[in-house]
Amino acid sequence: MGTLVISEKNISARRIAQILSNGKFKQIRINGVPIYQFDDNGRWEIIGLRGHIMKLDYPSQYNGWTRISPAELIKVQPERKVAAKAISQTLSSLGRDKDKIIIATDYDREGELIGVESLDIITNKPTIQRAHFSSLAPSDVHASFKNLKNVDYNLAHSAQARQMIDLMWGASLTRFISIISGQLGKDFLSVGRVQTPTLALIVDREKEIKNFKPVPFWTLEVEVKINKSTFKIQKGKIYQESAAAALYDHLKDASTGDVTQVTENIKDYYPPPPFNTTMFLETASSNLGLTASQAMEIAEGLYMKGLISYPRTDNTVYPSSLPIKKILHTLQSTEFSPEVTEVLTNGRQYPTKGKKQATDHPPIHPVAAAQKKSLDKKQWAVYELVIRRFLATLAKNATFKIMDITIDIQGELFQTKGQQALELNWRALYPYIKTKERILPPLKKGDILSILKVKNIKSETKPPKRYSQGTLIAQMEKKLLGTKSTRHEIIKKLYSRNYVKGKSLIPTPPAIAVTEALEKNAQAITSPGMTANLETDMDKIAEGKIDFQNVFQESQTMLESIMKTLEEKKQEIGSAIKKALAQENHMGTCPKCGGTLRILTARKRFLGCSNYPKCTNSYPLPQKGTIVFTDKYCPHCKAPIIKIISRIPWETCVNMNCPGRQHKKSTKS
Numbered sequence: 001m002g003t004l005v006i007s008e009k010n011i012s013a014r015r016i017a018q019i020l021s022n023g024k025f026k027q028i029r030i031n032g033v034p035i036y037q038f039d040d041n042g043r044w045e046i047i048g049l050r051g052h053i054m055k056l057d058y059p060s061q062y063n064g065w066t067r068i069s070p071a072e073l074i075k076v077q078p079e080r081k082v083a084a085k086a087i088s089q090t091l092s093s094l095g096r097d098k099d100k101i102i103i104a105t106d107y108d109r110e111g112e113l114i115g116v117e118s119l120d121i122i123t124n125k126p127t128i129q130r131a132h133f134s135s136l137a138p139s140d141v142h143a144s145f146k147n148l149k150n151v152d153y154n155l156a157h158s159a160q161a162r163q164m165i166d167l168m169w170g171a172s173l174t175r176f177i178s179i180i181s182g183q184l185g186k187d188f189l190s191v192g193r194v195q196t197p198t199l200a201l202i203v204d205r206e207k208e209i210k211n212f213k214p215v216p217f218w219t220l221e222v223e224v225k226i227n228k229s230t231f232k233i234q235k236g237k238i239y240q241e242s243a244a245a246a247l248y249d250h251l252k253d254a255s256t257g258d259v260t261q262v263t264e265n266i267k268d269y270y271p272p273p274p275f276n277t278t279m280f281l282e283t284a285s286s287n288l289g290l291t292a293s294q295a296m297e298i299a300e301g302l303y304m305k306g307l308i309s310y311p312r313t314d315n316t317v318y319p320s321s322l323p324i325k326k327i328l329h330t331l332q333s334t335e336f337s338p339e340v341t342e343v344l345t346n347g348r349q350y351p352t353k354g355k356k357q358a359t360d361h362p363p364i365h366p367v368a369a370a371q372k373k374s375l376d377k378k379q380w381a382v383y384e385l386v387i388r389r390f391l392a393t394l395a396k397n398a399t400f401k402i403m404d405i406t407i408d409i410q411g412e413l414f415q416t417k418g419q420q421a422l423e424l425n426w427r428a429l430y431p432y433i434k435t436k437e438r439i440l441p442p443l444k445k446g447d448i449l450s451i452l453k454v455k456n457i458k459s460e461t462k463p464p465k466r467y468s469q470g471t472l473i474a475q476m477e478k479k480l481l482g483t484k485s486t487r488h489e490i491i492k493k494l495y496s497r498n499y500v501k502g503k504s505l506i507p508t509p510p511a512i513a514v515t516e517a518l519e520k521n522a523q524a525i526t527s528p529g530m531t532a533n534l535e536t537d538m539d540k541i542a543e544g545k546i547d548f549q550n551v552f553q554e555s556q557t558m559l560e561s562i563m564k565t566l567e568e569k570k571q572e573i574g575s576a577i578k579k580a581l582a583q584e585n586h587m588g589t590c591p592k593c594g595g596t597l598r599i600l601t602a603r604k605r606f607l608g609c610s611n612y613p614k615c616t617n618s619y620p621l622p623q624k625g626t627i628v629f630t631d632k633y634c635p636h637c638k639a640p641i642i643k644i645i646s647r648i649p650w651e652t653c654v655n656m657n658c659p660g661r662q663h664k665k666s667t668k669s
Contacts, residue, residue, distance in 0.1 A: 002043030004098040005131075006091070006118050008105040010034055011304045012136060013048030016104060019141045020044065030093060031086040045094055047087075049105070054117040055083035056163045058171065065184060070176035071563045074556060078167055080117075088121050095122030103151055104131040104144075107360060108312055109542065110485060112152055113159035119151070134313075135367040136306040139323075158542035165534065165555045169193040172559065173525065176566060177514060180574035181581065189514055189577070190497045193531055194482045195490055196518065199499055200526040201475060202467055203507045203515040212463035218244030219457045222409065224257060224449040229441035233407055233414045237459075247412065248456040254410050259447040261406035268397040271426040272433070273316045273354030274363030275389050277484035278477045280311065283389075285470030287432045288381050292469045292488035298382045299364070307368050308386050312485045313361040316354025322362055324351065324394065333369045336387055339429050343394045346425075352393045365390045388430050395426035403440055407449065416440075466504035480532035501626045506645060508626060513580030517573045522562050530558070587629045587654075588640030592617045597640060599627065607640075607654055619654040636660035 007013040017025040017036035025038040025046075036046040056078050062068050082088045095101065101122065103115035107130075119128060129148035133140045173191035183189045219236030238244040273279070277296075284295035299311035318324065331340045354363075366387045372380050403418035418440035421427075427435050467475065469491055476487045494500045499511035507515070519526045537551045566573065585598040587607050595611035599621070607619040619639065621627060626645040634641055634653040637660070643651045653660070 001097060001099045002045065003100045003102060004094050005044065005046040005102045005104050006115060007046065007048045008051065008111060008114055009304065010048035010050075012104075013046045015136050015304065015306060016141060017044075017046045019136075019138045020046075020145065030090045033087055033090045035090070035094070045098075046104075047090065047094060049087055049114060049118065050084055052110075052114055052117065053082065053084040053087050053091075053121070054080045056080055056167055058167075065175050065179065070172040070179070071560070071567065073172045073175065074168060074559050074563060078164060082121075091118055091121045092123065095124050095126075098124065098126050100127045100129065102129050102131055102145070102148065104133075106310065106312070107132045107134070108310075108485060109155050109159035109162070109483075109538075112155040113163075115151065116153065116156040133310075134361045135309040136304065137367045138306075140367075152542075154544040155542050157548040158538045161541055161548040161551050162538055164552050166193050168552075168556065169559055170195075172563065176563065176570075177517075177573075177577070180570045181577040182574075183577075183581070189510060190493070190499075191514065191518070191525065192490075192493075193534070194486065195493055196515070197479070197526050197528045197531050198472070198476055198481050198490055199494060199507070199511055200515050200519065201472065201479070201481075201528075202494075202500060202505050203512050205464060205467060206507050206512070209463040209466065214460035214462070215239065216241070216458060216460050219459060220244065220247055220251065221455040221457055222251065222257070222414065222451060223453040223455075224407070225452055226441055226443070226447060226449050230452065231416075231440055233405075233416045235412065235414050236457075244456055248454065251409055251412060252454045254451050254454070257407045257409040257414070257449040257451060259405065259443050259445055259449065260408045260413070261404075262443050262445055263404040265402045265404075266422070267400050267402045269400065269427070270397055271348075271352045271392045271395055272389065272430070273352050274318055274365065274393050275386065276314050276316050276354070276356060276363055277312050278314075278473055278487070279316070279354075280364050280386075280389075281473050281488055282470035283432060284382060284385060285468060285473070288378075288385065290378065290382075291492070292473055293492040294378070295382060296488045298379055299386075302379060302383055302386075305370075307366065307370050307383060309363075309365050309367055310361045311364050313358065313363060314356050314484055315358040315361060315363050317357040317363070318351050318353070318365070318393075319362050322365070327366060327390075328394075330369050331366060331387065334387070335372060336384075336391070339388075339391055342429070343391050346396065347394045348396050385432070388432070392426040392430035395429055396423070398425050398427045398435075399423045400437075403443070405440065405443060409451065466502075466506065468504060472505060479528040480535045481528055483535070502645060506626060509580055509583060510577075513577045516580075517576045520576075521569045521573055522566050524558070524562055587627070587642060588631075588633065590615060590617050591633075591638035620656060621654070634658055634660065 005016060007016055013036055017038065021038035025036045028035050028037060033047065038044050058076055058078050062073060062076055105111040105115040128151055130151045131144040132149055133144040170192045174188060177191050178184055178188040181189060217237040217239050218241060219234050221232055221234050223230060223232050281292045281295050284290050285292050296311065299308065302308045303311055328340050328344055364386055370383060375383060399422045401420045401422055405416050407414045418438050420437055420439045421435060472491060473487050476482055482490050498508055500507055515526060524530045534555060537546065540546045541548045541551060587597040587599060590597050590609045593609060593611050593615040595609045595615055597607045597609060599605055600608040604623055605621050607621060609615040609617045622644050628643045628645060630641045630643050630651060632641040634655065637655045637658040639653055639655040639658065641651055641653050643649060
């Protein structure tokens with residue numbers, strides 16, 4: 001008899017064993033799986049899984065894409081299959097003689113389902129309890145094992161419903177689109193319940209950029225001087241060229257300006273709220289140069305080391321039980337000791353808080369001290385980010401002096417603003433938000449300014465920016481697409497499916513083709529509304545308000561209706577996607593035979609002629625970046641000119657031997 005503890009990963013199993021046994025444990029292996037044993041009022045054994053040990057899939061007879069219609073697949077009941085045989089066998093063996101089983105997987109929907117899956121493998125049904133903890137700090141682990149809870153089957157059912165619905169939608173729609181477009185095998189076109197509306201956000205933004213018509217405007221800029229200080233003031237935006245020209249003519253010969261009003265105020269800038277997952281990923285992506293999936297992977301590693309709290313949380317309010325002072329004293333042994341001392345001696349009375357408050361996990365915060373040499377460069381960057389955000393939420397407001405100045409130049413009023421930091425406080429601790437100052441000379445009403453220069457500057461309105469991974473995650477949260485645990489994985493999948501490229505998310509032609517076809521013929525798939533409604537239903541399942549089978553059946557009925565519409569328009573949809581895919585690979589006309597040059601791949605990508613083997617003309621291509629035909633041809637050799645969209649977009653003739661070949665740098669992509 002004894003107690004079996006089931007954790008999500010081997011590293012967390014070892015850490016829990018270390019904490020509960022005070023380091024007095026031994027490791028054995030069963031079926032090659034590490035097991036940690038110690039005695040404490042009976043034999044304890046701890047096993048770490050590898051995430052889900054059960055896989056949800058359709059029966060093998062439904063694997064033939066062209067034999068089973070996508071519509072038929074919707075009605076098929078998926079089944080659970082063992083995905084980790086050695087772990088499954090070991091669990092079954094360990095569970096036979098236990099009088100208590102404690103689930104110690106991550107406390108969220110996926111973690112609860114992983115725990116329930118492991119219980120399904122164990123035939124013996126002893127006392128089953130649940131350990132809830134938000135960090136792998138010794139105090140948290142000890143407290144959770146002294147205050148065990150019940151397994152939350154509603155939470156597990158919520159994750160199970162998502163698995164089943166995502167499989168049904170993804171498998172049937174992916175097969176449908178891939179079959180009608182002739183894209184089978186490794187070139188299949190992926191469609192997903194969350195993936196596709198997320199991709200639609202990126203494609204729609206790209207269309208906004210492409211269709212954007214810049215509007216010219218003019219700004220009158222005047223350089224002025226008082227004593228030895230010079231600064232610039234502006235008047236704009238003026239959208240009529242004639243009005244801007246007339247104003248310039250009126251002011252160009254002016255020699256002085258009068259200060260007619262000076263207003264000074266003190267402005268407080270509040271610290272940011274504590275990190276939830278979305279805020280953390282957005283900041284890590286924007287400031288640390290990490291992809292969202294990299295940032296999450298590193299954060300999970302730091303959590304497993306017991307250095308930070310659980311990184312999957314919606315919460316932006318520290319619970320009253322969080323030992324903030326204790327954490328600060330712990331961090332005094334790190335390189336951040338001066339900053340910690342500043343917060344301890346001069347911090348705010350209450351920490352900042354955001355709009356979202358949850359009870360599962362606190363916001364992301366540091367738990368234990370680490371030295372820089374103990375972590376690699378990226379781990380330290382994430383650890384530092386978490387620490388500095390925590391310190392910022394406990395620091396006083398930053399205060400700035402704001403000056404609003406009105407200047408009269410020949411009857412025309414110019415407004416300008418100055419900003420000077422008086423006390424940086426939290427901003428000194430949190431450099432990820434840039435502090436912008438514009439320090440004006442001391443001015444008072446009645447001062448006379450000398451005019452040094454007047455300019456009439458022409459500019460244009462700019463298109464919206466492409467999404468970064470961070471801004472896309474924030475938009476996904478706003479639209480209720482995915483969850484804190486899945487959004488970074490969705491973005492990673494878009495890259496792996498060749499739907500997006502680049503740091504700023506650029507949709508590829510297949511992405512645009514699939515999205516446009518679905519937006520035109522089955523908008524429910526690309527609209528966030530349907531997915532958001534399902535996410536709300538998932539929450540209700542977790543709360544025990546509705547049954548997960550009912551949600552699955554409703555989703556099944558909805559998908560059958562969508563599939564019926566798609567089947568009626570499959571010729572139109574298939575033709576549109578095929579045409580777009582052909583255009584993707586079209587790279588102009590072969591200068592030797594008049595055939596069509598296309599992107600081909602044989603270990604490396606290159607341009608080849610459609611009249612091969614009669615015409616063997618080909619050109620090598622850069623192996624990185626998105627390649628787009630510019631509709632232009634080289635004046636020297638008549639070969640196509642292409643644009644390579646990468647970090648710095650550039651254009652080039654594809655003929656490596658062209659005497660006039662040169663790279664033409666571009667600023668737009």
